[in-house]
Amino acid sequence: MEQVIAKETQTAGPSIGIPRKKKRKLTKDHLLVLAFITPSILFITVFVYGFIGWTGYVSLSNWNSLVPDFSYAGLKNYQFLFNDFRFQADLRNTLIFTVLFIGASIVTGQFLAVLLDQKIKGESLFRNIFFFPMALSFVVTGVVWQWLLNPSTGVNLFMKKIGLDSRWYTDTNILAGFQWGKIEFGIPVAIIAVVIAAVWQMTGFSVAMYLAGLRGIPDEVREAARMDGASEFQIYRKIILPLLRPITVSVVIIMAHISLKIFDLIYAMTGSGANFVTDVPGVYMFETTFRGNYYANGAAIAIIMLISVAIFIVPYLISSRKGES
Amino acid sequence: MKKKIWLTIVLVFALMLSACSSSSSSGDSGDKKDSGKLEIFSWWTGAGEEDGLKALIKLFEEKYPDVPIENAAVAGGAGTNAKAVLASRMQGNDPPATFQVHGGAELNEGWVKAGKMEPIDDLYEKEGLNDKFPKDLIDMVSKDGKIYSVPVNIHRGNVLWYNKKVFEENDLEAPTTFDEFFKVADQLKAKGITPLALGDKEPWTATQVFENVLLGKLGAEEYLKLWNGELAFDDPKVVEAIETFKKMLSYINEDHSSRNWQDASQLVAKGEAAMNMMGDWAKGYFVNDLKLKVNEDFGYVATPETEGQFMVITDTFGLPKGVKKADDVKKFLAVLGSVEGQDAFNPLKGSIPARTDADVSKYDQYGKDTMEDFKAAKLAPSLAHGSAAPEGYVTKVNQAVNIFVTQKDVKGFVESLKAASSELK
DSSP states (O other): HHHHHHHHHHHHHHHSSSSSSSSSSOOOHHHHHHHHHHHHHHIIIIIIIIIHHHHHHHHOOOOSSSSOOOOBOTTHHHHHTOOHHHHHHHHHHHHHHHHHHHHHHHHHHHHHHHHHHOOTTTHHHHHHHHHHHGGOOHHHHHHHHHHHTTTTTTHHHHHHHHHHHOOOGGGOEEEEEEEETTEEEEEHHHHHHHHHHHHHHHHHHHHHHHHHHHHSSHHHHHHHHHHHHHHHHHHHIIHHHHHHHHHHHHHHHHHHHHHHOOOHHHHTTTTOGGTTTTTHHHHHHHHHTTTTOOOOHHHHHHHHOOOOOOOHHHHHHHHHHHHHH | OHHHHHHHHHHHHHHHHHHHHHHHHHHHHHHHHHHHHHEEEOOSSSSSHHHHEEEEHHHHHHOOOTSSSEEEEEOSSGGGHHHHHHHHHHHHOOOEEEEEEETEEEEEEEEEEEEEEEOOOOHHHHHHHTTTTOOHHHHHHHEETEEEOOOEEEEEOOOEEEHHHHHHHHHOOOOSSSSHHHHHHHHHTTOOOEEEEOOOOSSHHHHHHHHOOOOOOHHHHHHHHHHHTOTTTEEEEEEEEHHHHHHHHTBTTGGGGGGOOOHHHHHHHHEEEEEOOOOOOHEEEEEEEEIITTTEEEEESSSOOOOOEEEEEEEEEEEETTTHHHHHHHHHHHHHHHHHHHHHHHHTTOOOSSSTSGGGGSHHHHHHHHHHHHHHHEEEEOOOTTTTHHHHHHHHHHHHHHHHHHHHHHHHHHHHHHHGGGOOO
């Protein structure tokens, strides 16, 4: 490692002196800034982008046993994954989970934020209550909701009394299912239990975002609308909520990258589930790499996850850069 | 002024480099420490097993006070975490002095095949171990005629645990054949009792039931042929076993996928379910955690049609290549393989000794019975625990079983077993 860094410093050293734009003169401030940024840039280059590259390289190799084998395999590992029952199920689950999770977080987040915005008594108390689950780790949430939604304990004892027998995350049914590839595509009932737990944990975050957004809308806007005879409901529907659209974009981006990479919640709460109804790529990657020693397959899953997150993040980064300049 | 700036830059780099070099130098001192201490790598961190390991280390320290030992156990994931740590250390040529590994494919097709182990035939010779373990067991830790590790303990995988009270109240006998099993199961089901408890949140438990059915239907000899490719997975006998497994699955608890094996054992303990197929670590759970009495609250028989056969799960320790102080490691392995060592470890861990000449009086009734069976029985390596086939294959079987438990598609299951068997060479 030391050697790698030493090399990086050698190659990066001279480039510090080269100013980005020829017209600008290199001032003391620039140099200071560079001096402070360079170490982190180097570390990120090696430990983030270097290892992303490494993972990509492994994903194209034949390393699927305890003995490293870096011979070139082409897209074999990717082909295997997309033909694999488990991975197809993972893609379905991630997609459904992401859509339901983001949708529910936005709706409940907006709803609670609007309620909190009514200048009520004890607002900060409620804000803390809603925000508190955020302080927990997903593992804790997973364990708690595993018990709460366990078919033989928790809320089900109550639900059984009133004649509802729900199997929550042990349910293997797929709603609105149709055959797609090797799997049945649709909404796995079991994933709804996981969505409930995830929304419980993350809603506080979207409440906070929307509340900040609501506070950012000047009172004059509402008053003007009231003068024009709009009802409170109309004000929210026609004026406030459209004004909150940028907040929604941010919430979607942040929630999407959480839900596409989700691992801990699922691992603690349900595991892969019967017939892989609650399996996600993260869990598959962990098991195939560290239990099965399929390092190249695991690396390929990691790269697919990276690309799926990038689909959300990169356009956002580009548009926010444009906004800056 | 400019000088100052360059000085800052230089300082920053110097700091960076020193940060790196200090971490690597601490790595060096770590190595020095390692070469001084024998690092015993395992995943024995649970209640009884940790005590067993400590007793073993204590025994060794009494015998060799000049060889310091370091207990490098890694907790969690039923060994998965430890195996991940071990894999990266072995690949980085930084092996622990010795490490826990299941006898069979996990050792032979994993580390021995990768060229990471030293043969220890001379140790067996010196300590006279060759006739102290059953021959089948020595075969499980040998590859190409060379022996690579010392077995410490034996767990039995093909045990059917049943709730005695439930069986007595309903006037039932513990089943020994598949016909009896289904007869008993039907009677229990009619009474509203779950016949068979299963907790397959982690799918290996279902794989374990499957391998016991395979053993019962095929017998140990044919069962062994599955793993060296002599018997195909679409053989009619295998398909028959799968059909039987499928029928068994219609007698399990509905919430099986939310339970782990302990939760499933609880169902049997409480009498909500009548039977449970689990390795004999379940006895430790029944006795120590649930405070039940052997042969009073719960009873045990071999799983259907496996009487006289023994599904073996054995923890062994070997000598990795490139370890400094290999002689000290061998001293430790010798203690592991001695009667004293095995009798210090196993009663606490709740397993039986791998040696057939250990002191029977130190074990409870279940242990005594099992030791008796172990001497005479035909040994079969467990698939679910990585002894019959490489880990990669086991992972794929676990996946196929997980799908089968829900879909019950025999044809699809046979196909995925066949497809995965390209891993068996």
